[in-house]
Amino acid sequence: MRADDVSLQSLIGSETAADPAFVFDGTPVSRAEFSRKVEQAAAWLAAQGIGKGDVVAVWLVNRIEWIALLFAAARLGAVVAAVNTRYRSAEVSHLLKVSGARLMVVEAAFRTIDFAAILADITRSDVPALQKLAVIGADAITAHWPCVRFDAFDKPYPPAPLPQGDVDLPVLLYTTSGTTKGPKLVAHSQRTLATHAVSVANALKLDRQRHALLAMLPFCGTFGMTSLLGFIGAGATVHVLDAFEAAPALTILSEHKITHTFGSDEMFRRILALTDAPRPLPHLEVCGFAAFQPGWRELATEAQARGLQLFGLYGSSEVQALFSISRASDVFADRIEGGGWPMSQQAKVRVRDTETGDFVAQGVSGEIEISAPSRFLGYFNNPEATRDAITADGFFHTGDIGRLRGDGSFVYETRAGDAMRLGGFLVAPGEIEDELKSCVGVADAQVVAVDLKGHARCVAFVIPARDSNQEPPLQEALVARLRERLAGYKIPARVYIVDAFPVTDSANGVKIQRARLRAMAMERIAAE
Incomplete structure (x- = not known):
């Protein structure tokens, strides 16, 4: 596979893809328009002094600017550090410090989130690398740092230099918690992101004309980003919620005949609670869900009775979300379990006894270890943690407990340790x-x-x-x-x-x- 085939840009290059590529709050964005926005964002980043190896923190809800900035950073060889919009001062400060971000693109305001107040609680000396903020929809948000307006789509900037992004260098940083004080930063390259996106599109047998995604998970996390990139790579249309709310989610699912969506058990519980129709969403083929709350089995049973098939899946920031998913041919009890079959045919899953360190046979529980093209590069600026997380033969210690089924699938059971x-x-x-x-x-x-x-x-x-x-x-x-x-x-x-x-x-x-x-x-x- 050539380097060009595993760039993020390769995901949007299909001439036969469906249009629009995205629908944001009822506004369609064609693939050609998105490509223009990527070029505009790249020119804007270059004008801000961002180049190869520089880190840009993105603290935004789901909007076209988020995706354009990621693809633009890839074009320049820069790195995007994804900031959870639910983070507050201690978490934002930690991420900025560890990533060494020079620029942060931030919302002026969104619902009840007071971005200015959060930033006011961060000391500049704690994040010395941060030089300025770029604000969506405003000229400034705080007096702590110099501010500029993010006007990439409104004002012409000199074209960015020719693409120089190395597909095997970091391009996106997710946050993840382990046993340390603050979140670690999980580094992914264009290759790990793009190859997994193609694996997802192929494994789900996505049809660009027939299938559509409702993206209701935040882009700042691997769950939301992986599903988004998979459908971009498939050339299918993506309808986007800026942040999850059950009522608009139900409306989009119904009116646009959405076929796929992914979320937590609580999200689907809230959506179902809004309608008493016996089969409220007949066009919805796949609901990939992560079970976080007690009572998820009862929810899956109710959903099944109302024609909504929930599919258990598995993933992490380190191996990306949608690493695996159950199949429609599975019996109900197996289909709703976390785990399933890896999306990539090159992925390998094994289970190790947590006490003896020996590999165990199918059906025996132990720690899940994974080797796959979707595996992360390492923890950003943390070589010690990276060494501890990856075995000598390249498998990632997931810290999760599960068992092999023996047919190529596996079952996730619980999280090891105290997380x-x-x-x-x-x-x-x-x-x-x-x-x-x-x-x-x-x-x-x-x-x-x-x-x-x-x-x-x-x-x-x-x-x-x-x-x-x-x-x-x-x-x-x-x-x-x-x-x-x-x-x-x-x-x-x-x-x-x-x-x-x-x-x-x-x-x-x-x-x-x-x-x-x-x-x-x-x-x-x-x-x-």
Whole structure:
């Protein structure tokens, strides 16, 4: 395969593709128009001094500017760092610092998100590489940094230099949590993105004239971006929601006879709740879903009864979303399980015993390891974490537990370790714990996930500082502080003050009994 075949630009080069390429809020964008916007965005980036190897942070909702900037960066050899719109100051600051972004493209405003207030809580000395902000729809958003208006589509700029993007260098950075304080940055190249997009289009047997996607997941995450690129590569039309809301999603699914969409179990639950029609979406062929909330099996059963087929799938930032998906020929119980068949015929999945390190036979649970063309390059600016994540023979340690079926498919069972799935995102407890420990009056903190009224939420246990002059922190004050610093889904549902954490002495040191903390949390909630 030639280098040109695995560039992002190659995904939009088909002359027989459907038009429009995109529909944003009812406004169609043809493929030719999108190509022009990519050229305009590339010229604009070059005028801002962005070139090969420079990082541009993109803090936008789903809009045409987001996609154009990614393809434009690829043309210049620059790198896009995707910023979650639900992030707050601590998270944005961490991403900017680790990525070394020189420029950030940001919304002026969107619904209730106060971008200016979030930026005001970030110290310039913490992110020394950031030189300026480019604002969508406004000339400035803050006095902290020099601001320019993003006017790439409104004002002519000198054409960008000839394409110089190396398809094997980083072009897109996703954030992901592990066991570290802040999110790591997962680096993907044009090759890993484009080859996986083609694999998705081929595995789903997408027909550019017959199939259409409703993109209702954020582009800043691999789930939203992978499905988007797969349909761009297939030459099919993509209808886009700037941010998910059930009512407009249902309207687009119905009126435009959408055939494919992907989302969380909660998204599909909200969509179904808006209609009592026995078969509300007869044209919808594939609903790929990730199960994050309790009761997802019951949801899948209800959806099936109403003619809506949910397909379990698997993915991660490191191997990309839609790495695998179940098949229509699977029996219902198997089809809704996470896992399935890899999209790429070149992908390999194996399972290793977490205690012995030996590979296990089919049907035996262990840690899932993956080798595939969709595998990431590594963690950006973090070679140590990269070495720990990839085996000597090139397999990625997923940190997930599952088993092989023996027919080429596999089953995802649960997440290994203590990482929490909150609001559809994988969150390291240490990220929230460190924010709590930075609060006045807090000596130590531990955070665990619990099932609270059918939703995954986190609960914090705090040991107050022993300073005789310091009053114990009020739970309300701690929660208020976290709301300023973190995304809403990371805010603890409860904060409990304790004298000590339950621990176990072992040969490797004292270990906190996180299972006991979870039990304590449920006991206290039940008592309330």
